[in-house]
Amino acid sequence: MIHSDGTPGPADGSKATLRRSLLAVRAGLTKNDIRASEAALGRRALELPELSGAGTVAAYVSVGSEPGTRALLDALRARGVRVLLPVLLPDNDLDWGLYRGAGHLVRAARGLLEPDGERLGPDAVTEADAVLLPGLAVDGRGLRLGRGGGSYDRVLARLDRAGADPARVVLLYDDEVVARVPEEPHDHPVHAVVTPGGVRRFAQRPGPDGLRP
Structure with a gap:
């Protein structure tokens, strides 16, 4: 179901069931597992x-049992990469701010961590060379299962409208690459998934050598 404003409605039963199952597994992870x-x-x-080769990367700060991104954020920043982090808006859309280090993160709604400082606007993501996406699962077609709030569906739709073509990469645990994610009209495939065990690319985008995987 899609609302009149273009945002996803309640997830169908199969998506909701898969989300519950994946979140239950994450809830059982220890701090050592996550680290x-x-x-x-x-x-x-x-x-x-x-x-x-990226000059600008849109990323996010992991919280709770999500696959950890904080070391990655610092490593990218140390390389001189301009790292953008999301700021959740009241309508579930995302604004963006610049990552200036862990000391410039503030607590926000829903237990999230967001950058302090200037807000760059929702369209700032279209400047990114790569977009790192949170998720709960991805399948062999590159379809990503999110948490159901629709924030990143809007981001991906915004990239398409702008004609922007950054690498779209979802970060997951190894067992979250699944056989099939239930598909809805607003779903946008990603180009690759990175897990602790490796990288898998999907057919929507040529690999770095120009050949499709």
């Missing part, structure tokens, strides 16, 4: 050609 996965995930992501 170990964060280190491996960061190493894998930093090896991506799409990130090694």
